[in-house]
Amino acid sequence: MSDTEHKPVTAGFVVIGDEILSGRTKDKNIGYLASFLTERGIDLSEVRIVPDSQGMIVEAVNTLRSRYTYVFTSGGIGPTHDDITADAIAAAFGVSIDKDPRAMAILEAHYPPGEFTPARQRMARIPEGADLIENVASAAPGFRIENVHVMAGVPYIMQAMLDALAPTLKGGQHMHSHAIDVPLPESRIAEKLAEVQKNFPETSIGSYPRSKDGVFSTQVVVRSRHLDVLRDATSAVETLVASATGKSI
Amino acid sequence: MSDTEHKPVTAGFVVIGDEILSGRTKDKNIGYLASFLTERGIDLSEVRIVPDSQGMIVEAVNTLRSRYTYVFTSGGIGPTHDDITADAIAAAFGVSIDKDPRAMAILEAHYPPGEFTPARQRMARIPEGADLIENVASAAPGFRIENVHVMAGVPYIMQAMLDALAPTLKGGQHMHSHAIDVPLPESRIAEKLAEVQKNFPETSIGSYPRSKDGVFSTQVVVRSRHLDVLRDATSAVETLVASATGKSI
Incomplete structure (x- = not known):
């Protein structure tokens, strides 16, 4: 492989969550992802932090996915009403979203009988056409749709998801x-x-x-x-x- | 003052610097500014981290300044070749940029005779029409042009500049x-x-x-x-x- 054969591999990162913008939670994912990508020769080219707002998530994801090789998102895929990322991603891609049988099976196996509540079933809502990203930390999967990787916001869960998806990334030429x-x-x-x-x-x-x-x-x-x-x-x-x-x- | 008189006061933040995106430097300014604004009833609504690239800085600043009450930037106002923020801001506003007599006077007074070198004079380059933001930490000023506040990236200097400009901000209704x-x-x-x-x-x-x-x-x-x-x-x-x-x- 010659030194000059490679095109740069680039990435954008969308951090989702009111709690980061209010200062209540100090972000730890940006520095982690930046180092993770740099080690793999992927240039993190832009980061946007947006609130729990479908319009803002759609704008950021659609802009960055057309601009960079990969997009990553963190936050907003839990079981509560303020977790709107999966729906926003479906809207960004113009696809439907529903409980995914693969995600349902994973979560059903994870919880004790009778504890796979409707709120937890919300975490199985995955946009049509997405692949799941394994979550060895807490079961509820992330997902990848085209070049966009949707991950949890809790740092140790995001890191587990990054480890799971790492083999699918094409590395760039090391910087x-x-x-x-x-x-x-x-x-x-x-x-x-x-x-x-x-x-x-x-x-x-x-x-x-x-x-x-x-x-x-x-x-x-x-x-x-x-x-x-x-x-x-x-x-x-x-x-x-x-x-x-x-x-x- | 009644509870309902106020319109929300909003802000965007543009963090400038390759070193944040490569993971070499872990950002400490986002969390600090978020808390600073929240305390003053100002909603930090969006953050963008962009590289040392004039095009990216101009895009981010022009988008956010039309969208929010205030914009803040950090990084890229030092004396070296990779410090391009002041020129990028001038380009964003379509104004000229040159050594500012007020900034020259501050820096001239700060350095020992003969040490106010051409590189240091670079730090006196301020876009036309901007007001200076005092820097009690290390002299070289930031500046404000319309609703955009341009600050240093080194955390203790950014914090000193925030303290200096704080009285000029209109606070929102406290959250x-x-x-x-x-x-x-x-x-x-x-x-x-x-x-x-x-x-x-x-x-x-x-x-x-x-x-x-x-x-x-x-x-x-x-x-x-x-x-x-x-x-x-x-x-x-x-x-x-x-x-x-x-x-x-």
Whole structure:
């Protein structure tokens, strides 16, 4: 496989839930999914956090699914009245939704006799044409319809679903990265760094300011899909840092 | 002031930065801003996380500023080549951008003689017509243009900027909330809870599953702008919980 054969594999993420937007629940899924996708060479390109509103969910999902290789959603697939994601996804795709026999069988087997209540049966509502995503954590499945993966919002359940669906994802070319700690405020290296970025268009060079006890420093992260380019760009950054540090002594 | 005079005050938030989407940096600003706005009665209605891409920043800012009372952005206003937010905001508004005399004066006073380098002067680039947002943490100001507030991405600097701009925000009617801990899995109360929600349309009732050591419980959060409605809806939830718990004993 040559280094240049691959098209980037991209993803969008829709986080669904009033509780995230009110600040009551601090999201833990974005950082997790970002790292999960980066490890697989998939670029997370956009995230939207939307309320429990069918219109907002439909807009976000339809925009992102036409834009990116994959879409993931988290939240809103439980048994209560505020869990409206499955219906919203059906609306986004213009398909019907009903209790799915496969999901019904999974949930029926999971609950003690007599405890598979109508509320719990709500969790078996799956849009027509979707595949189930296994949930080893708490049984009630997620689902995939075309390129959209619908998962629970509770972090450990979302993570179990990601593990289950991971083998179905086509990975992209791995993005390699190298971090360089620079004992200077970023403005001291900014101009030279911009030149390195210009000289290495196949890299993405990020500069991240840090401060500890009033002392400013910088972490420079060089990223590239091509190991040789990464190596050369990293050397160029290290050279400029050595020169800037030398001057400052 | 009567309870019903107010229109909701709404907000959108655009988080800018490749490092959030790659998972390298875990965002801390969304949860902070969400709580900050909720305390002031402002509804955070949508969040978008976009990369360091002018097109994506312009799209997100222009969509959200036409949709919500306020827009906030974080990230991309430092001195390095990957800091493109100020230029993107100027493009979004179709105005020019140049070194701002007020920002130049602040930064010139901040740095020791001879250290106000061209890279640092980049941080004085402010779109035409914008007001500065004071930055007591590290001097380089944010700015406000119409209803859009542009802030730094480093959490303690963003927080300082929020404190500075807070007095300029018109607060909405405070959203009151009450949380009820229910020692039952949410599916056990789901149907009755849906009825309470239907009976109290001026509330938003959220149901959040929890699990600890394999025991499932639920936190129900009732939210309303009207204290009397909140009280009545909360009683209705407590009655249903007492009844459901009683049954289960």
